[in-house]
Amino acid sequence: MNYILLADFSVIRPDFGLFFWTSVIFILFWLLMAKFAFKPIADALLERQSDIQDSLDEAKKAREDMANLKAENQELLRQAQEERVAILKEAKEAKDAIINEAKTTAKTEASKIVANAKEQINNQRMAAVVDMKNQAGKMAIDIAEKMLKSELAGEAASESFVQKLISEAKLN
Amino acid sequence: MRKYILSLCCIFCLSVFALAQHDGHNHDGHNHAKKTQATDHQGHNHDGHDHAGHNHGNHEGHDHGSHAGHNHGNHAGHDHGAHSNGEGHATNACGHGGHHEFNPGEAAFHHISDQNIYSIGPFSFPLPCFLYASGKGWDVFSSGRFDADSHGNGEKAYNQYILCEGSARRVQDASFPTGEIDLGHHAVYTKKLPTDKGKTKEYAFVCYNGKEWQADSKSTADAGMFGGGITSFYDFSITKNVLTMMLVFLFLAWVFISMAKSYKKRRGMAPTGITNFIEPIFIFIQDEVAKPFLGHKWQKYLPFLQSIFFFILGLNLFGQIPFFGGSNVTGNLSFTLVLAILAFLVTNLSGNKHYWGHTLWMPGVPPLLKILVITPVEILGLFIKPITLTLRLFANITAGHMVIAIFVGLIFVFGQSGANPGAAYGTAVGSTILTMFMMAIELLVAFIQAFVFTILTASYIGAAVEEAHH
Numbered sequence: 001m002n003y004i005l006l007a008d009f010s011v012i013r014p015d016f017g018l019f020f021w022t023s024v025i026f027i028l029f030w031l032l033m034a035k036f037a038f039k040p041i042a043d044a045l046l047e048r049q050s051d052i053q054d055s056l057d058e059a060k061k062a063r064e065d066m067a068n069l070k071a072e073n074q075e076l077l078r079q080a081q082e083e084r085v086a087i088l089k090e091a092k093e094a095k096d097a098i099i100n101e102a103k104t105t106a107k108t109e110a111s112k113i114v115a116n117a118k119e120q121i122n123n124q125r126m127a128a129v130v131d132m133k134n135q136a137g138k139m140a141i142d143i144a145e146k147m148l149k150s151e152l153a154g155e156a157a158s159e160s161f162v163q164k165l166i167s168e169a170k171l172n
Numbered sequence: 173m174r175k176y177i178l179s180l181c182c183i184f185c186l187s188v189f190a191l192a193q194h195d196g197h198n199h200d201g202h203n204h205a206k207k208t209q210a211t212d213h214q215g216h217n218h219d220g221h222d223h224a225g226h227n228h229g230n231h232e233g234h235d236h237g238s239h240a241g242h243n244h245g246n247h248a249g250h251d252h253g254a255h256s257n258g259e260g261h262a263t264n265a266c267g268h269g270g271h272h273e274f275n276p277g278e279a280a281f282h283h284i285s286d287q288n289i290y291s292i293g294p295f296s297f298p299l300p301c302f303l304y305a306s307g308k309g310w311d312v313f314s315s316g317r318f319d320a321d322s323h324g325n326g327e328k329a330y331n332q333y334i335l336c337e338g339s340a341r342r343v344q345d346a347s348f349p350t351g352e353i354d355l356g357h358h359a360v361y362t363k364k365l366p367t368d369k370g371k372t373k374e375y376a377f378v379c380y381n382g383k384e385w386q387a388d389s390k391s392t393a394d395a396g397m398f399g400g401g402i403t404s405f406y407d408f409s410i411t412k413n414v415l416t417m418m419l420v421f422l423f424l425a426w427v428f429i430s431m432a433k434s435y436k437k438r439r440g441m442a443p444t445g446i447t448n449f450i451e452p453i454f455i456f457i458q459d460e461v462a463k464p465f466l467g468h469k470w471q472k473y474l475p476f477l478q479s480i481f482f483f484i485l486g487l488n489l490f491g492q493i494p495f496f497g498g499s500n501v502t503g504n505l506s507f508t509l510v511l512a513i514l515a516f517l518v519t520n521l522s523g524n525k526h527y528w529g530h531t532l533w534m535p536g537v538p539p540l541l542k543i544l545v546i547t548p549v550e551i552l553g554l555f556i557k558p559i560t561l562t563l564r565l566f567a568n569i570t571a572g573h574m575v576i577a578i579f580v581g582l583i584f585v586f587g588q589s590g591a592n593p594g595a596a597y598g599t600a601v602g603s604t605i606l607t608m609f610m611m612a613i614e615l616l617v618a619f620i621q622a623f624v625f626t627i628l629t630a631s632y633i634g635a636a637v638e639e640a641h642h
Binding site for chain 1: 281284285286302339390391392393394398399400406407408409410411413414417418421424425428429431432435436439440451454455458471474475476478479482483500503504505506507509510511514566570
């Protein structure tokens with residue numbers, strides 16, 4: 001077995017040439033990649049990460065805004081509905097008031113008219129009564145005159161007598 | 173996935189078929205698919221070689237498709253199976269027998285090691301060599317000059333350098349001629365020589381002009397602990413591992429830069445295409461690794477952690493692409509050592525007062541205890557952390573690659589290198605199942621180890637930059 005262990009196992013012997021070339025190639029790789037690849041890639045990834053985060057935040061904000069807007073709309077709707085109810089109520093009240101007022105006005109007017117009519121009727125009646133009284137008086141005077149003419153000699157005495165009778169008649 | 177499994181099964185069947193066909197061959201015959209000389213098998217006669225055991229007639233029977241089947245899984249790129257068919261063995265001018273017995277352990281070590289050629293199956297692609305020897309100076313040339321055979325042994329030498337098992341070696345002897353030299357087949361081989369410690373050690377040898385020359389291995393920084401050490405030359409070549417790193421670097425750079433661009437272009441839009449695949453992983457490292465450990469300082473260290481993670485992951489996965497060379501970069505100590513050293517530097521250079529206070533002079537502990545126990549342990553810990561980082565990644569990935577290579581090697585062991593095709597068929601079926609199972613696990617390990625390395629680095633840095641919160 002000895003000779004196997006001592007065979008040309010060159011990989012464990014650090015070779016100056018390979019050492020040199022590895023150093024050159026790896027350091028070149030490191031520097032070039034750092035400048036032209038790994039840094040830009042890491043930066044781009046960071047940028048994209050923040051982009052994505054920003055977009056997510058924005059979306060979240062937009063969603064919140066939407067929710068707020070919706071709530072606001074609902075509030076407005078609710079307010080509008082309340083207002084409508086209030087307005088309707090007010091209108092109804094106004095209507096009732098107007099109707100009531102109209103009713104009262106009409107009532108008073110009507111009563112006024114009735115009163116007027118009553119007064120007028122009364123006046124007419126009074127006038128008719130007065131007229132009737134005058135007619136009746138005249139008729140009575142005529143009758144009485146005629147009667148007295150025949151009965152009484154003097155006209156004057158007869159007239160005073162009639163006047164006395166008329167004033168007594170007025171009392172009833 | 174189904175496609176993948178199907179293709180794997182096909183390849184294994186092909187390889188078994190090829191193995192059976194090769195019964196009675198010696199290794200040379202296999203190379204013909206690759207080389208130009210392959211045009212005429214019948215009249216072929218290799219200089220100085222004894223091919224008595226050959227039966228070239230069989231070659232007509234199988235096409236190159238079955239040659240491609242030699243690539244067993246990721247690793248067993250060469251056909252080690254046909255080695256020890258006894259009578260066919262070539263002996264070169266220096267009296268060295270062409271091949272050793274097949275040894276799955278050795279084959280596995282060979283396949284996970286770094287090489288100066290990139291071999292995929294029977295093909296090997298040359299890579300640029302940058303070799304330095306003190307007193308000699310730089311040698312810059314293509315490893316195609318070595319004219320490697322399917323074992324990765326060069327059939328030519330160039331400026332006193334030879335290729336042995338895919339790796340450049342130097343013949344230090346001044347009398348060895350410089351320039352391009354045709355060595356011929358099997359001129360480069362390894363032999364085990366006893367060391368002064370009573371063990372044996374493998375050396376590369378080259379046979380030229382009837383004379384045997386010993387070659388130096390490349391210098392390594394293990395101070396002789398693992399059989400390496402400083403030798404006469406240094407190899408700064410673009411090796412298979414370096415090329416793999418470059419390919420992965422380019423691929424990752426393309427992916428990430430286009431990804432960064434798409435973020436800029438499609439600002440504020442949803443990600444598309446490859447971004448969708450990478451982004452979750454990127455964010456995982458950012459949110460699960462960087463942020464929890466580093467607190468508000470995560471942005472400063474994120475590029476380092478991401479680089480570590482994706483570089484390791486990319487290389488882990490690249491090494492597991494079947495039939496693509498099976499590069500074992502993250503399973504190489506040099507690689508993991510560099511990353512661990514960088515992690516160590518980043519950690520300790522960003523260490524704040526609080527960190528150093530706790531490391532060097534732990535509050536609330538008696539001074540004597542501090543000097544004798546706590547402080548030495550803490551200082552030791554500073555260095556143990558990167559060492560564990562190094563070894564963990566290296567061991568995990570190497571083990572995975574080796575297990576797969578050894579499972580494939582079992583086919584040749586039980587098939588007795590082609591002498592027992594029945595056993596080879598049986599083992600091939602079992603090995604296929606085991607290898608596929610291992611590959612599935614290795615896929616998981618690729619992610620886990622990249623993640624573990626990153627999260628531990630993050631925790632070390634996190635401890636160093638943590639603010640005092642008393």
